[in-house]
Amino acid sequence: MIATLPPAESWLERFPLLVRDWITGHLPESLGWLAVSLLAIVVILAAFGLLFAYLTLAERKILGRIQNRPGPNRTGWFGLLQPFADGIKAVTKEDVVPREADAVLHFLAPVLLVAMSLLGLAVIPFGRHLLAANLEAGVLYFFAAGAATELAVFMAGWASHNKYSLLAAMRALAQLISYELPLLLSVVPVVMLAGSLSTTHIVDAQGGWTFGWIPHWHVLTPWGFAGFVMFMIAALAESNRSPFDLPEAESELIAGHLTEYSGFKYALFFMAEYFGMCGLSAMAVTLFLGGWQAPCAFLEFIPSYVWFTAKLLTLLLGFIWIRATLPRLRMDQLTRLAWKFLVPLTLLNLANAAFWSLSAGWSGPMHWVRWAIALTVVVGPFLLLGRALTAGVAPRTYRYA
Amino acid sequence: MNLTFALIAFLILASAVLAATRRDLIHSALLLVGNWLGVAFFYLWAGAEFVAFAQALVYVGAISMVVLFAVLLTRRMRTELPLLVATRDRVVSAVLGGAAVFGVLAVAVLRTPLDTNPAKPAGSVSMLSLGQQLMGPQAAAVLIVGVLLTVSLLGAVVLASSDADGKEGAP
Amino acid sequence: MNMLQACLLLSSALFCIGLVTALSRSNTILVLLGIEIMLNAANLNFIAFWRFSPAGSAPATGVIFVLFSIAVAAAEAAVWLALVIALYRHQQNIRLQEATRLKG
Structure with missing residues (x-):
């Protein structure tokens, strides 16, 4: 490990603190x-x-x-x-509220959605000194705050008094319940290995480099990589993004729970979707991608918040790319993916992380054995389960006329 | 009296009363979510951070979904929500019974000399010690709760699944 | 009246609201919601006693009890959703007065 000047000393790193102190100094x-x-x-x-x-x-x-x-x-x-x-x-734009709609809930749904999707951002460490609320149970808080968003989607669908909206509400409930489980289960290994629910501790646990250029991020371990991929899949579903955008599937349900919304309320829904996406991506960065840590020791002179923003934007770009690439799933495929594929794999991943934590002391040739076992536990079940679930369906052969 | 406590108490009680008196089931369920959130705020106020977040996650995130699912799956049309007003004397006797229980409880609470120690709050157990308690002395209980959850999940699936051969409703 | 008594009064009021709901409504879902309210009132008591009573030998007992209670509530909710759906399938409504099939 190369001992460099602690970047906390550089004024760029301390810039947000300086601005804050300058402003509070006047009060x-x-x-x-x-x-x-x-x-x-x-x-x-x-x-x-x-x-x-x-x-x-x-x-x-x-x-x-x-x-x-x-x-x-x-x-x-x-x-x-x-x-x-x-x-x-x-x-x-004109704000249209259907005559039959439940006016109070119809109004409350977008407001609640935006408020709830913003709450989670409070515990994300955006930089070394940039954290709004340092809670001891930060990770738990993040998911507790996000838990109410599905309620808001349901309220929107139900209050509109429109059959498409109601169908969308049912779909949203089923989808969000199904994916809440793999989302949380893929986070548990990180909490277990870091030994803390606090986001700052989790980021600190990923500090340091091997040889000065291989970071100790969780994503670079077998269980961390599997957890990261599954977390991102569940995050896609939780934020109602394509290919999991069944609640607002425009080809089947007009616009789902958004059908009866117009004007600014409609914009609020979009705002909440992007905030939710940003929040979950920021959590993924914090949990798996090392938070604000620089990837190499010699790049540490770049301030931490720049690194965080770069990682966040990369993940968001991934979200957009996936939307452009993958077609929408069917409802039964969606729930099957969650219950038969993601949940067993996340549970196995938990055991894998436990093994990784127990074998931390192995050295020499046993180090390679450790990697081999962990990689087998990740890849083996993935292949076996994937084969079993797609038996008779895949691989598909396409014939072009 | 503590102002925060008064606000939380008002939120909890008001949402509970409204939820109990609304005729629309969905409104009841959503108001109850407010009640559960109020209870979570109470835990937060009392310094039990972890329990507050767990309450929000489990009640607002999971149990409310289950309630809404139950409402949506057991109703035909929105206008045909099952009529909820029970017979008048049942309501009256229930209210009387509830008031009597409250009276007994209130007198008991106010008459008992409770040994409190507000100067030195036992509060804010650190997350670390809580985890060590759960994994150390309480490990057996954690296992039992895990088994209970698994069994109840399986039981729920068995109860709710329809018979495969179409013998629906056969005793 | 000290703070602990205020908390206990709050929880007993909540408990009685739950009791009245469970006793007076005939809809299964509302009855179960009343039971859920009573459970929450009990949890409030645990936290109130944990917060305001002098620290004993096991400082986290109240918190741990509530955690288990929440876990059991989750299990209970799963079972009661199944019960409500089973009831609805058998009698096409969820009114408790009509669930008399086992009545002798």
């Missing part, structure tokens, strides 16, 4: 804690609001490129003002 001592909390809230809202705006643009641009069309390019340079045009349009 009386008694209001200091309030100002710090408010500042964290404002920064998170502003940063993720802007990220949301440009994520929509990026998604449309990238989808366009993948489908051989330019994407939005009329508003501003290269369409850079498109998100703001969309925002103005959403605000000025």
Whole structure:
């Protein structure tokens, strides 16, 4: 391990702290804690609001490129003002509430959804010094805050008094219940190995490098890699993204639970979807990709929040790419994937992580044995279960006329 | 009195009363979610962070889903929600009984000299010691709860699955 | 009245609301929700005693008890969803008065 100057010393790393101290310095001592909390809230809202705006643009641009069309390019340079045009349009549009709808729930659903999807961001360490709330049970808090989002989707579907919306609500419930399990189970090994539910401890546990350039991220261990992939699959389903966007499957259900929403409420739903996606990706970065840790020792001079943002944007790009690539699943395929494939594999992965933790002391040739066993436990069941589940269905042969 | 406590108590009681008196089942269920959240806030206020998050995760995330599923699966059409008003004297006797129980409990609570120690809160057990308690002295209980959960899951599947040969409702 | 008594009063009020719900409604789901409220009231008591009583030899007992209680509530919810669905399949509604098949 190369001992370098602790990057906490560099002023770029401490820049957010300096700004915070400069702002709170103008206020009386008694209001200091309030100002710090408010500042964290404002920064998170502003940063993720802007990220949301440009994520929509990026998604449309990238989808366009993948489908051989330019994407939005009329508003501003290269369409850079498109998100703001969309925002103005959403605000000025007429807000239609169906006469039969349950007005209170119809109004509450998008508000609750946005609020709940923002709550989880409080425990994500965005940088070495950038953490809104350092909770001892941070990981648990994140998932507890995210648990209410499915309720909001259900409320939206039920309050609209529309059969498509209700179908979407049922689908959302079934889907979110099914995928909550693999999502949580794929996180448990990380908590077990780090020995803590606190997000800062989990990031700290992934610090350091072997030979100065191989980081100790969880994703670079067999159980961590499997856990990361399964976490991302479950995260895709939890945030209702394609190929798991069954609740709003537009080819079957018009727009699912969004059918009866218009104007700003519709925009709120989109905002919540992107916030949820950002939150889960940020959690994946924290749990598996080393959080704000730099990938190599000599790259540590770049501030931690830059690394976090880079990893977050990579994962979000992955989300968009998957949306452009994969077709939507059928409802039975969706639940089968969760219960017959992901849940057994996550449970096995838990045992694998336990083995990894117990064999931490093995050295010399036993080190290779450790890797071999762990890799077998990851790959073997994956192949066997995959074969068994797709027997008679795959591989498909396509014939083109 | 503590203002935070008063607010939490109001949230818990108001949502429970509203949930018990609404005629719309979905509204009842959603109000009860508010009640469960209020209980989670109470745990948070009392310093039991872990329990509060566990309560939110299990009740708001899982049990509320189960309730909503039950409501949606057992109703024909929205207008035909089963009528919920029981006969008047049953309601009256239930309310009287509940009030009597509350009276007894309240008198018992207020008359008992409870030895409290607010100056030195026993609160905020650290996550580490909680985990060591659960994995050490309470490990057997954790195992039993695990078995209980598995058995209840299997039992639920058996209960809810329809008979394969179409003998529906056969005793 | 000290804080512990206030907490206990809150939980007994909650318990009685649950009791009245369970006794007065005829819909199975609402009866079970009433039982769920009573369970929560009991959990409130555990936390209140844990928080306000002088620390004993086992400082985390109340918390651990509530954790187990929540786990059991989850198991119970799964079973009662199955029961409600089974009941509905047998008699096409979920009114408790009509669930009299086993009545002698």
